[in-house]
Amino acid sequence: MQLIDWIILCSTLIFIVAYGALKTRGSKNVEEYILGSNETPWWTVGLSVMATQASAITFLSTPGQAYHDGMGFVQFYFGLPLAMIVICITFIPIYHKLKVFTAYEFLEQRFDVKTRTLASIIFMIQRGLGTGLTIYAPAIILSSLLGWNLNIMNLVIGLMVIIYTVSGGTRAVNVTHKQQMFVIMAGMIITFFIILNYLPEELNLNNALHIAGANDKLNVLDFSFNPDERYTVWSGIAGGFFLALAYFGTDQSQVQRYLSGKSVRESQMGLIMNGLLKVPMQFFILLIGVMVFVFFQFHHAPLHFNPNNTQIVNNSKYKDEYKNLEKQLHELAADKQEISMLYVSQLNQDYDNKELHNRMIALNNREKDLRDQAKDIINTIDKSAETNDKDYVFLYFILNFLPKGMIGLLLAVIISAAMSSSASGLNALASTTAIDIYKRFVKGEKSEKHFVNVTQIFTLFWGVVAILFACVGTLFENLIQLVNIVGSIFYGTVLGIFLVAFYIKYIKAEAIFWGALICQIAVIYIWYIEAVSFLWLNVIGASLAIVLSYLLQLLFFNNKKMPDIEEA
Structure with a gap:
C-alpha cells in the first residue's frame, strides 16, 4: 500500500467514527438511545437496513462466489421482496401500535415471559456468533493478504464500532450507516468501471459478458427441484423468503432499524426501499465478480488465492x-x-x-x-x-491490480461494511439484553438514565464478546455462506414463534414454548447430519415450530377447544 492509500483509508474510517460519536452522544432516556426518539426518516431507515445486512462478508465473498460459481447465488435473495411486503403489512403496524423497544416484548404480551426469554436467548446466540463473524471475516483476509496481525485487526475493527455505538446508540448506528453506504457503493461502482477499463481495447462489455456466459458464469436461474442444489429459484423464493422474513421481521438488529422510523409509513417505505434495491445490488456485486473472472482470462492469476x-x-x-x-x-x-x-x-x-x-x-x-x-x-x-479460497479472490485483485488510492478506498469499503453490520448487531444485542432480560427481571424502580447506562454497558460487553469470538474463530467454506448457515439454523424457530403469535390465536404459551424448544433441537440435528441444503432449514424450522406447538396445544394443553386461526 502507498501513502495515499493509507491516507484515504484512515481518514475515511476516522471521520465515520468521530462523526457518529460526536453527532449523537448524550442520550437522556431509553427511547432516545434505543429507538432514536423515533425521528428517523424513511430513506435513512432504508439505508440503515441495507447497511446492516451488507457486511464486509458481502463485499469479500460475493465477488469470489461469482468468480468460481457464477451468478446463481443471486437466487438466494428472490424471496426477500415478498418478505418485505409481509413485514410491512403485519409486523410493522403491530410493533408500532404496541410501542415496543424490542421485537421480543411483543411475545410476552401474546404468550408469557419464558417464551419471550427463549426467543431472546436464541437471538442472542445467533446474533452474537454473527457479529463475531462480521468482525472476523475481513480481519482474517486482510491480515492474510497484507501481513497484518489478525488479533490486532479484530481489536481495531471492534473498538471502532464500540466507540460510536456505546456513545450514541441507535442514532449513531443510523447516522454512520449513511456514510458507510455511500463509501461502499461509490467504491464498488468505481471498481466496476476500472475493471472494464482494464480489459483489452477490443473487448466491450457485451463481448465480456459473452465470454462469461460461454464459461457458465451467467446462469442466473436454476429451476431444478433437487433439494441438494444449494441455490435454485425455488430454494431462493421459499427458503430465502422464510430467512428474510425471520431476519427482517424478528431479528432485533433489523427490527431496531425500522422501529426508529418517524411513523409506520416511514418504516414501511424504508423496508420497501430495501426490497426494491437489495436484489439489484447483489446482482451488481456478483457481476463485479464475473468481470474479475473475465479480467483473469487476459491476466495471470495465482494457482491458489489464499x-x-x-x-x-x-x-x-x-x-x-x-x-x-x-x-x-x-x-x-x-x-x-x-x-x-x-x-x-x-x-x-x-x-x-x-x-x-x-x-x-x-x-x-x-x-x-x-x-x-x-x-x-x-x-x-x-x-x-481450508482450501476454499473464494473469499480471497476479490481482495487479491484489489491489491494487485487497482491503481493507487483505490486500494485504500476499497479497504475502507470492506472495513466500513464490517463496522456497519457489527454496530447494528451490538446495538441490538445490548437492547435485547437490557430490555428483555435485565429490565424484565431486575427488582425495584430504576431511572431512565440507569437503563441507558446499563444498555451502554451491555453494548461494551457484547463488543468484547464479539472481538473474543473473532479472535478464536475458524474460517471454513465461503464466509457469506457461513453467516447465512448460522442464521438459517436459528431463524426458522424464532420465525415460527412469531407467525403463531400473529396468526394462530388458538396456540397458547405452554405449547409454543415447548414446541419451539423441541423444534430448535431438531433443526440443529438436521443441520448436523446435512439432510438438506441449509436454506431449507428456515422453512423446516418455521413449519416445525408451528406444527409441533399446534399438536401440543391440541393433545396436551387444551384439547377441548377447536382451532381458531385468524389474522393479526
Whole structure:
C-alpha cells in the first residue's frame, strides 16, 4: 500500500467514527438511545437496513462466489421482496401500535415471559456468533493478504464500532450507516468501471459478458427441484423468503432499524426501499465478480488465492510438485489469453466461433483441474486447512491490480461494511439484553438514565464478546455462506414463534414454548447430519415450530377447544 492509500483509508474510517460519536452522544432516556426518539426518516431507515445486512462478508465473498460459481447465488435473495411486503403489512403496524423497544416484548404480551426469554436467548446466540463473524471475516483476509496481525485487526475493527455505538446508540448506528453506504457503493461502482477499463481495447462489455456466459458464469436461474442444489429459484423464493422474513421481521438488529422510523409509513417505505434495491445490488456485486473472472482470462492469476496455504506448501516437501503446477498454469494462461483474444476478434465480426468457444472452455476446465490438484496437495500437508479460497479472490485483485488510492478506498469499503453490520448487531444485542432480560427481571424502580447506562454497558460487553469470538474463530467454506448457515439454523424457530403469535390465536404459551424448544433441537440435528441444503432449514424450522406447538396445544394443553386461526 502507498501513502495515499493509507491516507484515504484512515481518514475515511476516522471521520465515520468521530462523526457518529460526536453527532449523537448524550442520550437522556431509553427511547432516545434505543429507538432514536423515533425521528428517523424513511430513506435513512432504508439505508440503515441495507447497511446492516451488507457486511464486509458481502463485499469479500460475493465477488469470489461469482468468480468460481457464477451468478446463481443471486437466487438466494428472490424471496426477500415478498418478505418485505409481509413485514410491512403485519409486523410493522403491530410493533408500532404496541410501542415496543424490542421485537421480543411483543411475545410476552401474546404468550408469557419464558417464551419471550427463549426467543431472546436464541437471538442472542445467533446474533452474537454473527457479529463475531462480521468482525472476523475481513480481519482474517486482510491480515492474510497484507501481513497484518489478525488479533490486532479484530481489536481495531471492534473498538471502532464500540466507540460510536456505546456513545450514541441507535442514532449513531443510523447516522454512520449513511456514510458507510455511500463509501461502499461509490467504491464498488468505481471498481466496476476500472475493471472494464482494464480489459483489452477490443473487448466491450457485451463481448465480456459473452465470454462469461460461454464459461457458465451467467446462469442466473436454476429451476431444478433437487433439494441438494444449494441455490435454485425455488430454494431462493421459499427458503430465502422464510430467512428474510425471520431476519427482517424478528431479528432485533433489523427490527431496531425500522422501529426508529418517524411513523409506520416511514418504516414501511424504508423496508420497501430495501426490497426494491437489495436484489439489484447483489446482482451488481456478483457481476463485479464475473468481470474479475473475465479480467483473469487476459491476466495471470495465482494457482491458489489464499497466501497462507501457499506458504504452507512452500515450506513442505511438496514444494517442487506445487511449483510444477504453477508452471503449467503459467503456460496455460498464455494459451488462454491467446484463444480468448481470437474469440473476441470473431465476436467483433458477429461470429461465435464454436471451435474457439470449445477450446476456451477446455482451457478453463484444465485450469480448474490444476487448482483442484493444488488443493489436494494443501490437504495432504494439512488436513485441517481450508482450501476454499473464494473469499480471497476479490481482495487479491484489489491489491494487485487497482491503481493507487483505490486500494485504500476499497479497504475502507470492506472495513466500513464490517463496522456497519457489527454496530447494528451490538446495538441490538445490548437492547435485547437490557430490555428483555435485565429490565424484565431486575427488582425495584430504576431511572431512565440507569437503563441507558446499563444498555451502554451491555453494548461494551457484547463488543468484547464479539472481538473474543473473532479472535478464536475458524474460517471454513465461503464466509457469506457461513453467516447465512448460522442464521438459517436459528431463524426458522424464532420465525415460527412469531407467525403463531400473529396468526394462530388458538396456540397458547405452554405449547409454543415447548414446541419451539423441541423444534430448535431438531433443526440443529438436521443441520448436523446435512439432510438438506441449509436454506431449507428456515422453512423446516418455521413449519416445525408451528406444527409441533399446534399438536401440543391440541393433545396436551387444551384439547377441548377447536382451532381458531385468524389474522393479526
